[in-house]
Amino acid sequence: MKDFLKLTGIGLFAGTILIIILKIVRVLTGNTAYILLFNFEYIPLIKDLKPIWLFGYIFHFVTCIISVIALFYILKAKSLQSKILPYILVYTIGGGALFFLTALSNKPPEANDFMAWIYWTLGHSIFGYAVGASIRKWI
Template sequence: MKKILKLTAIGLFAGLILMLVLKIILILTGNTAYILLFNFDYVPIIKDLEPVWLFGYLFHFLTCIISVVALFFILKYWNIQKRMLPYSIVYTLGGGALFFLTALSHQPPEATDVMAWFYWTVAHAIFGFVVGVSIKKWM
């Protein structure tokens, strides 16, 4: 249970960093990749929950926590759960691929926005790095 609590804290911390990176990009460039973090309007049933802003934050943080816990235990199977590189690779590639879910939504960014994809992917690379460093240090 203690391990799950630590991984949850890491997911929350890294999720906050991810938010801040994309918020800074939004402020500096006006690019809307940040909005995708809280967008769940393409998920049946969940899309109808209100208030939208609250469930957007819950969606973001639960996704971060679940992905950190799941990836940790998947990597533990190969005894590489304390290496930073797998986290960086998985979150960079996974984030870059998941960006295209924006095509299922009417909200920005557009799936064809190359700069939004770039910012989104770099932010997820940072997320992966933060997760990897945190796990190496705290687990």
């Protein structure tokens, strides 16, 4: 249970870092990759939840927490849970691929916005580093 709570905290911490990074990109460049963090309009059942802004944040943080917990235990099965590189690789590749879910939405960014994909993917690389480094330090 102690690890579960720490992993939840790490998910919240790294998820906040990801928000900050993509918000800075939004402010400095105007790129809309940030919007995708909170977009759940393509997911049946939850797409109609209101207020959208609140459930967007809940969606983002629940996704972060679940992914951190799941990846930790997957890596633990291979005795890799304390290595930072697997977290960076999984979140970079996974985030880069998940970007294209934006094609299912009417909200920006467009699926063919190369710079949004770059910002999104780099943001997820940093997220992966934050997760891996935090796990290495706190678990």
